[in-house]
Amino acid sequence: MSPPNQRRRVLSGIQPTGAGKHLGNYLGAVRHWTALQDEFECFFFMADLHSLTILPDPTELRQQCRKLVAELLAMGVDPAKSTLFAQSHIPEHAELSWVLSCLTGYGEASRMTQFKEKGGGNVGLFNYPILQAADILLYQAHAVPVGEDQRQHLELTRDLGQRFNNRYGETFTVPDPYVQTSAERIKDLQEPTAKMSTSKGGAGVLWVIEDEKQTLKKIKSAVTDTGREVGYDVEEKPGISNLLTILSVATGTPVDDLVGRYEGKGYGDFKADVAEAVLQMFAPVRSRFDELIADPGYLDEVLREGAATAGPVASATMATVRDRIGLLAPA
Ligand code: TYM
Numbered sequence: 001m002s003p004p005n006q007r008r009r010v011l012s013g014i015q016p017t018g019a020g021k022h023l024g025n026y027l028g029a030v031r032h033w034t035a036l037q038d039e040f041e042c043f044f045f046m047a048d049l050h051s052l053t054i055l056p057d058p059t060e061l062r063q064q065c066r067k068l069v070a071e072l073l074a075m076g077v078d079p080a081k082s083t084l085f086a087q088s089h090i091p092e093h094a095e096l097s098w099v100l101s102c103l104t105g106y107g108e109a110s111r112m113t114q115f116k117e118k119g120g121g122n123v124g125l126f127n128y129p130i131l132q133a134a135d136i137l138l139y140q141a142h143a144v145p146v147g148e149d150q151r152q153h154l155e156l157t158r159d160l161g162q163r164f165n166n167r168y169g170e171t172f173t174v175p176d177p178y179v180q181t182s183a184e185r186i187k188d189l190q191e192p193t194a195k196m197s198t199s200k201g202g203a204g205v206l207w208v209i210e211d212e213k214q215t216l217k218k219i220k221s222a223v224t225d226t227g228r229e230v231g232y233d234v235e236e237k238p239g240i241s242n243l244l245t246i247l248s249v250a251t252g253t254p255v256d257d258l259v260g261r262y263e264g265k266g267y268g269d270f271k272a273d274v275a276e277a278v279l280q281m282f283a284p285v286r287s288r289f290d291e292l293i294a295d296p297g298y299l300d301e302v303l304r305e306g307a308a309t310a311g312p313v314a315s316a317t318m319a320t321v322r323d324r325i326g327l328l329a330p331a
Pocket of ligand 1: 011013015016024026028029030047050135136144147148149150184185186187196
């Protein structure tokens with residue numbers, strides 16, 4: 001448990017696999033991370049062990065890992081303020097995951113929707129949420145800024161943290177329950193009832209790093225709804241509502257104000273403005289990314305320094321855990 005006078009600790013993770021990070025990752029998660037850096041003690045990590053559940057090609061995985069670090073830095077994660085590290089550099093993640101798996105019921109793990117949605121798979125995918133709980137509890141995090149899709153994993157984390165504390169004595173900070181930020185659930189542009197996701201890819205996903213022409217084309221050809229009014233109604237107008245959300249967050253304008261502004265105007269003008277706002281939002285990120293990716297030595301150094309800060313925190317928690325559960329200390 002952290003002393004009460006300590007700055008509250010924030011932790012979150014993101015997977016490196018896939019073509020890159022998309023608008024949903026940025027608006028739903030990373031943008032919030034960067035906003036929290038000044039006030040909180042932040043730990044952000046690359047969930048490379050989680051990515052192994054899809055058995056990525058090793059050469060591609062290595063490239064994707066460096067790309068992710070460059071993307072995160074370009075999006076505003078600042079290593080001078082936050083600790084940015086790779087999950088696999090801290091062996092205690094896997095170790096605590098094993099301990100927690102022994103406290104998790106088979107039925108409880110089977111109820112996790114991600115495994116069911118993916119139609120089953122390897123045991124790594126089945127254990128995925130337990131590793132995620134270990135990621136969080138290891139750092140005694142108070143708050144975990146994630147998108148809506150991670151809510152169930154946070155609930156499991158709280159359950160496992162409480163269960164451990166009840167059985168072995170207060171050991172873990174139980175993170176705050178998930179706080180919903182519904183405005184930032186970004187949907188696929190071609191299928192606006194499904195979330196924008198890395199695995200889906202295609203014309204409905206806006207990558208943070210892609211050619212401006214691609215971004216423009218995808219927004220212009222985003223699926224809209226019947227009718228001609230720009231209005232917010234997730235059930236009846238999921239396509240336009242998603243674009244309104246994007247425009248609202250990108251420009252910092254409430255959705256209601258935007259709806260008023262587009263009264264009597266067609267979808268064409270509206271989409272042009274959405275495209276313009278997204279391009280403006282990403283322009284500095286894209287130019288910074290180009291500089292960062294050209295310097296892999298710097299990216300590796302950021303991770304090395306991150307591990308130097310994260311490692312002692314993780315090993316202190318794990319030493320307590322080993323003691324509490326009755327393992328002998330190494331002689
Ligand atoms: P990942 O890598 O799939 O996604 C990273 C973050 O992006 C959010 N997100 C979205 N938000 C809004 N709209 C969308 N369409 C959208 N798609 C993704 C996710 O909610 C997430 O916050 N299991 C995690 C990684 C992880 C983790 C952790 C997170 C591993 N251990 C510990 C927090 C704490 C994942 O796969 O995120």
